[in-house]
Amino acid sequence: MNNHPSIVLIIGNSRLHWALFIDKTLYSTGDTFHLPESIIQQLAQNPTLDNWLTAISLPTNLSIIPDYPIPLILASVVPSQTALWQIYPHLHIITLEDVPLQGMYPTLGIDRALAVWGAGKLLGFPTLVIDAGTALTFTGADDNQCLVGGAILPGLGLQLASLGQKTGQLPLLETSLMTSLPPRFAMNTSEAIQSGVIYTLLSGIKDFIEAWWQLFPNSQIVMTGGDSNLLKSYLQQQFPDIAERLIVDNHLIFQGVGNIVIS
Numbered sequence: 001m002n003n004h005p006s007i008v009l010i011i012g013n014s015r016l017h018w019a020l021f022i023d024k025t026l027y028s029t030g031d032t033f034h035l036p037e038s039i040i041q042q043l044a045q046n047p048t049l050d051n052w053l054t055a056i057s058l059p060t061n062l063s064i065i066p067d068y069p070i071p072l073i074l075a076s077v078v079p080s081q082t083a084l085w086q087i088y089p090h091l092h093i094i095t096l097e098d099v100p101l102q103g104m105y106p107t108l109g110i111d112r113a114l115a116v117w118g119a120g121k122l123l124g125f126p127t128l129v130i131d132a133g134t135a136l137t138f139t140g141a142d143d144n145q146c147l148v149g150g151a152i153l154p155g156l157g158l159q160l161a162s163l164g165q166k167t168g169q170l171p172l173l174e175t176s177l178m179t180s181l182p183p184r185f186a187m188n189t190s191e192a193i194q195s196g197v198i199y200t201l202l203s204g205i206k207d208f209i210e211a212w213w214q215l216f217p218n219s220q221i222v223m224t225g226g227d228s229n230l231l232k233s234y235l236q237q238q239f240p241d242i243a244e245r246l247i248v249d250n251h252l253i254f255q256g257v258g259n260i261v262i263s
């Protein structure tokens, strides 16, 4: 095969993550919100690269845009969203069976399986992935490319949203407005929320990393997901020794997909 494009779509709980592959090479990436059904129908009826590039605004400077139907490779942790794409004519849905990782449990999220597989293939096993998305997850695999397990907690945005939405007096804070660490003992509501959420999250992350290094002292640790850059910068300020050994890779899941599904 040469010069064959495919579109990869990872459906997360807040956003869609897109990649254009040319053969096995990751060519460009982007994020969108969940798409309206009308757009999905248009793409299903006219699945050319030109249409795709318009619909999801992926950057390209390809000299030749082929006009045959483009395969869509989809991995989703949102079943209702997966259902909308069933009408696409050249659809491959990635399941746990596609991932060569050993020892997976049946309800493991496909995003976690792909990310830890991608991290291991890219940087070596053992590996621990921290995915700072809607949910924040830890997912580890050992030298035998076998799942060790992990943990799931509400991500940064979700922690802030739950305080904003489930209380009478607390404002809804947005991660996009956060930059530097708040004072630990805060004297206003906004900083008090930030302090509580951020310092407990950072110590929790540190504790999981240290527990992992007890098991696998030389393991790589990779962080990915929408909040990874923000969390890495907080960790650099709060726990520089840990941050120094942490790799941020926002394309980890796509590395995993490219590695196993695209032939």
Ligand SMILES: Nc1ncnc2c1ncn2[C@@H]1O[C@H](COP(=O)(O)OP(=O)(O)OP(=O)(O)O)[C@@H](O)[C@H]1O
Binding pocket: 011, 012, 013, 014, 015, 016, 077, 111, 132, 133, 134, 135, 136, 155, 156, 157, 158, 175, 176, 225, 226, 227
């Ligand atoms: N432009 C953006 N729009 C929305 N969220 C963003 C953006 N940039 C960063 N984020 C952060 O990304 C987080 C969500 O991460 P991400 O987009 O990786 O989640 P997801 O893939 O939809 O969810 P998950 O993978 O956990 O199901 C939010 O907490 C938010 O703070």
Ligand SMILES: CC(C)(CO)[C@@H](O)C(=O)NCCC(=O)O
Binding pocket: 012, 013, 077, 107, 108, 109, 110, 111, 112, 133, 135, 137, 152
């Ligand atoms: C934890 C999330 C929401 C993270 O995106 C996803 O991986 C998921 O729905 N997982 C299923 C449960 C599990 O991984 O054990």
Ligand SMILES: [K+]
Binding pocket: none
């Ligand atoms: K759910």
